[in-house]
Amino acid sequence: MSTEHTGTWPGLPLTETLTIEFKSDRKRLPDDDLVEALVCLANTEGGELWLGVEDDGTPTGLHPAHQSLAGLPGLVAAKTSPSLTVTVNVLELSGTTVAKIIVPKSTTEVATTAGVYLRRRLKQDGTPECVPMLPHDRLSRAGRFGLADASAQPVAGATLADFDPLERERLRQAVRQYGGDRVLLELDDEALDGALGFTTRTPAGERVPTLSGLLVIGRESALRELLPTHEFAFQVLARETVTFNEFRRYPLLKALEWLETNFRPYNPEKEIQIGLFRVPVPKVDLGAFREGVANALVHRDYHRLGAVHVRLDDQGLTVSNPGGLVEGVTLNNLLTTEPRPRNPALADAMKRIGIVERSGRGVDKIYRGMLRFGRPEPDYSRTDANNVVLQLATVDADEVFLQLVVEQENRQSGKSLPIDSLIVMAALREQRRLNIEELARHIHSDTGRARRTVEQLVEAGLAQPHGSARNRSYTLSASVYRAQGGEVAYTLQAGFTSLDHELRVLNHARHHGRVRRRDVIALCQLSTDQAAKLLQRLKEAGKLAQHGERRGAFYTPTENEPL
Structure with a gap:
């Protein structure tokens, strides 16, 4: 004490x-x-x-x-x-x-x-x-901390008769369509259930459905009766008019198909010509849509009442689900933390089927689907302890930025740009000029990784360094600005040469009779050391005369540099 x-x-x-x-x-x-x-x-x-x-x-x-x-x-x-x-x-x-x-x-x-x-x-x-x-609060908390897996537990009152043969066939088709684990196609129903964790055995040896099994291949009537927390909605709002508002309790594979089918009419796309290729530009990247919706359904808290909402309005696409981020996952490490699913058994089954990213890096796919088209980063800022909220802006794509990305990928034999490179390029495009610390925050990593990423972009001619190694900052390269018709913008962002710095300092001294180090820092946007070195260089060249020492020092023009 x-x-x-x-x-x-x-x-x-x-x-x-x-x-x-x-x-x-x-x-x-x-x-x-x-x-x-x-x-x-x-x-x-x-x-x-x-x-x-x-x-x-x-x-x-x-x-x-x-x-x-x-x-x-x-x-x-x-x-x-x-x-x-x-x-x-x-x-x-x-x-x-x-x-x-x-x-x-x-x-x-x-x-x-x-x-x-x-x-x-x-x-x-x-x-x-x-x-x-209450008991469901305790189970929900245990799931958040990774201490229990609700999706691997049996569902009270459920029997094998609650599995739908049509959903089994839908599962096998999904494995073929999405490139899932083809070993699953060789298994009979009982072996398939065991491989995917859809059933477990009671102490008496009887096979009974787990939460995962009921969610993926359960009959809709069984879901309504035995799993009241499972519900999802698709809503389309135009200003204050509701044009679509439907709630469903379908099993997950059918749910994903239904949501995508109803979303497609509201997701127009156009094509742009890039070299010899025509590249589709949708309102919302379908890969990002699928991953965002699948994540919401797979990682939601099934102990809580509340629907997964997929809402399209004038602000963009919003996907929300009950249950906040699991312990250890924050808004600042979404891109770098190890996968921590709330429902591990369900997540593993959906990965093997091919519905969600096998590597567990589905958030990367969402980021790529936005940034590749020059749109803002996915926005999770409304996420709290009770809900995860993902917002995807539906602003017009930046076609010039997309062209730069596609051309770079073509130079890499069709290999996609790393997600860190896309984030850095997008951040420099949005905020013009950033240092290593700022770039590290954007990629949710350390300065070493940020430096490696941006230097690779420099080598590729997509980024440009400015300043000394200690105080270096970065902008998009002159060629990128030139492609966007922004030569003047590049000049403003790139700053000034050392000659420009000298002229600014001397001009200030002529007009005001003196110049201090703090004036140089503000005039030229230099560090303290850089400003001191510039003043020393002008002093040694006989252009400025020093008066005083240390913090009290100031400089005046010499006879060769009249007022």
Whole structure:
């Protein structure tokens, strides 16, 4: 236990949130109530419990029985299962003693030793509350942390009669059409079910359907009765007019076919001539559409009610599914993290059938489907703890950018550009000029990988470096701007030569009588070292005279450089 002294209320959070809890201790908070509140935080996102603070955020102090809290971590560990480790800090807020108890987010379900499971949630008014953690909540949380696979579990009440022979045939056709594992085509029904995890055996040895089996080859009537959380919708909105709005509960392979069939009329494409080839340019790349929709159906949380929504409107295409990102996957590592499916058995089956990317890098396919046509990156920014939301812009394609990509791929004997190269080119096209750190953030990786990627583009004549190695930045190359008719834009982005820098500095000194290093940094967009070297060079050339030292130094024109 440590002691902190803040002296004023600013050390105290302003209000309760999902991760902040206030507990009054004026009447001595019972130990069981305190432990339950800590369990509630641990089963959500972790956080801080402030003991001795009222619900409105007013510190009223600790009860005399809690003046010494050295034994509190041991008490909490003894009253929780598995034992919860907390950190207790005692603070003085304007003369009032309170305790800040830091609770880590638990990767397993934590209960009190009395068997109470609680979780924290936000009410409609935005204030937090603790609620019982029901069995489906516990299963959902276990799936999020990769501790359980709901898709490999049997479905209560389901029998082999709930499998649809027509869906089996659809599965075999999908293997042929999408290049799935052709070994599956040689198996009989029972062996196929076992290979794909569609059945499992009870303790009595009876074969029964798993969630994966019911989702892929189950009868629609069985899905409606036995799996009420499975539902999807396709919606088309034009301004405030709904032109298509249908909800279905089809098995997954039929669902994907139905969604694509209904989407095609709203996805016109045109062709452009690039060299000897005519390249189709759709409103939405079908590969990105298929992967985005398949991901939503495969990785959704089947313990939660709610439909997978595929919605096309004036803003673009939106695909959303219940259940947030699984533990370990964030918006900042989507492109680089190892695959972590919420439903591993279902994901593996769909990969073997050929529906989703076998490598588990389906997000790459979505990015490629957008960036290749010069459109914005896929947008996951609306994703939260309860939903994954993918937005694909349907703006017009940049045909010149597409031509550059296709021509480069043709020079590589038809080999596609690496996804990192596409992201870097798109980022430079959008933001004009970026350094290595900024490029690394775009590709969700480190600076070493970003540097290798952009230098390969430099070698290919698609990017141009500017500045020294330490302060180097990059733009698209002059040839790329020339192809886009943007020679002036390139000149503006490429910056100025060293001669231009000298002229700018001397011109400033003539007009204002002096120039400082900070002026040079602002005028020429140079680093501190580069500005110092430029001033030193002008001084040695006899064009500027130095006055003062270090930070106080300034430079004036010499007699050869009159005002």
